[in-house]
Amino acid sequence: xxxxxxxxxxxxxxxxxxxxxxxxxxxxxxxxxxxxxxxxxxxxxxxxxxxxxxxxxxxxxxxxxxxxxxxxxxxxxxxxxxxxxxxxxxxxxxxxxxxxxxxxxxxxxxxxxxxxxxxxxxxxxxxxxxxxxxxxxxxxxxxxxxxxxxxxxxxxxxxxxxxxxxxxxxxxxxxxxxxxxxxxxxxxxxxxxxxxxxxxxxxxxxxxxxxxxxxxxxxxxxxxxxxxxxxxxxxxxxxxxxxxxxxxxxxxxxxxxxxxxxxxxxxxxxxxxx
Numbered sequence: 369x370x371x372x373x374x375x376x377x378x379x380x381x382x383x384x385x386x387x388x389x390x391x392x393x394x395x396x397x398x399x400x401x402x403x404x405x406x407x408x409x410x411x412x413x414x415x416x417x418x419x420x421x422x423x424x425x426x427x428x429x430x431x432x433x434x435x436x437x438x439x440x441x442x443x444x445x446x447x448x449x450x451x452x453x454x455x456x457x458x459x460x461x462x463x464x465x466x467x468x469x470x471x472x473x474x475x476x477x478x479x480x481x482x483x484x485x486x487x488x489x490x491x492x493x494x495x496x497x498x499x500x501x502x503x504x505x506x507x508x509x510x511x512x513x514x515x516x517x518x519x520x521x522x523x524x525x526x527x528x529x530x531x532x533x534x535x536x537x538x539x540x541x542x543x544x545x546x547x548x549x550x551x552x553x554x555x556x557x558x559x560x561x562x563x564x565x566x567x568x569x570x571x572x573x574x575x576x577x578x579x580x581x582x583x584x585x586x587x588x589x590x591x592x593x594x595x596x597x598x599x600x601x602x603x604x605x606x607x608x609x610x611x612x613x614x615x616x617x618x619x620x621x622x623x624x625x626x627x628x629x630x631x632x633x634x635x636x637x638x639x640x641x642x
Contacts, residue, residue, distance in 0.1 A: 370416065370420070371494060372419075372420035372423055372424055372433065373424070374494070375416055375417060375420040376390050376391060376394065376417065376420050376421060376424065377390055377394065378390050378529075379529060379533060381533065381536065382424075383536065384425065384509070386532065387421070387425060388421075388425065391417065391420075391421040391425075394417050395414065395417060395418075397416050398413045398417065398500060399408050399414065400414060417567070443483045463489070463493060463496065463501060464501045465557035466485065466489050467498055467501040467502060467510075468501075469485060469487070470482050470486050470489070470495070470510070470514075471483050471502065471506065471509075471513075472516060474510065474513035475513070476513060479517035479520060479521065480521075482513075482514070482517060483514070483517050483518060483521065483523075486514060498510060498511065507537075508534060508537065508538055508544065508547070511530055511534050511537075512531075512534055512551070514530050515527045515528075515530035515531045515534065515551075515554075517553075518530065519554065519558065522562070524558050524562050524563060527554075527558060528555060528558060528559075531551045531554060531555050532555075533547060534547075534551055535551055547571075552582045552583075552584060553584075555578075555586065556579050556582060556584060559575040559576070559578055559579050560575070560576070560579065560592075560595070564576060565576050569599040569600075569602040570599075570601050570603070572595075572599050573596060573599045573600075576592050576595050576596050576599070577596075580592055580593075581590050586620070587619070587620050589619055590616045590617075590623050591616070591620075591623070592616075593612045593613070593615045593619070594613065594616040594618035594625060594626060594629065595610070595614040596612045597611075597613040597616065597629055598609070598617060598629065600612060600631065601629065601632060604636075606636040607637070608631060609629075609633060610633055610637060611630055613626065613630070613633070
């Protein structure tokens with residue numbers, strides 16, 4: 369049975385919106401027209417991606433798939449030779465110890481050892497959920513430290529996925545709102561400083577749109593709208609650039625750098641007025 373979560377490169381708790389974004393990214397990445405001699409492979413890959421998305425994007429079929437997949441894992445484990453009944457329990461103990469070692473390494477700043485162990489654990493135990501082996505507070509702290517570690521190692525996609533998971537798990541925890549705000553700021557910085565800055569304008573737009581979905585403060589959103597306007601200007605889509613610059617100035621009339629953008633847009637829009 370194919371692991372559709374792995375096919376779509378998402379966590380099994382992925383939201384519908386993130387599932388759709390990942391699907392669109394992968395469809396573009398594996399489109400047969402851009403793979404030349406590997407066109408047949410790309411077509412097969414694309415079909416699998418489409419099937420995975422169709423299954424997981426529908427809540428009913430996703431629940432059915434999850435039940436089937438859990439049943440398969442359970443059946444496979446029963447078919448293995450039984451040396452002794454303590455095997456399952458000892459395996460659970462080993463996983464818990466492994467999780468604790470990862471958490472301890474993170475607390476002590478041993479990020480290379482921790483991230484290597486983390487990826488090794490995920491490889492051996494697909495779909496493992498740390499919340500089973502840690503209390504809620506330690507779980508959030510462990511995931512946060514993991515995200516921070518991957519960010520330091522410039523593994524930004526992995527860091528973002530972990531930060532998003534914490535936001536989803538912690539959104540009902542009013543006692544840790546300061547942590548959730550810090551995570552949003554870190555995600556904003558990754559998108560703006562590490563990913564969008566050196567990306568082509570088409571890709572940068574997708575990063576800035578993700579920042580807007582974080583629902584940050586008004587001044588921060590004004591800055592993002594200005595950056596989006598700059599992207600559209602580079603793409604020579606002047607009306608879209610004007611629209612987003614207008615949104616930016618609505619939020620912050622004295623926005624730094626806006627005048628320079630106005631001057632450039634006046635050269636391309638005859639009835640320019642802002």
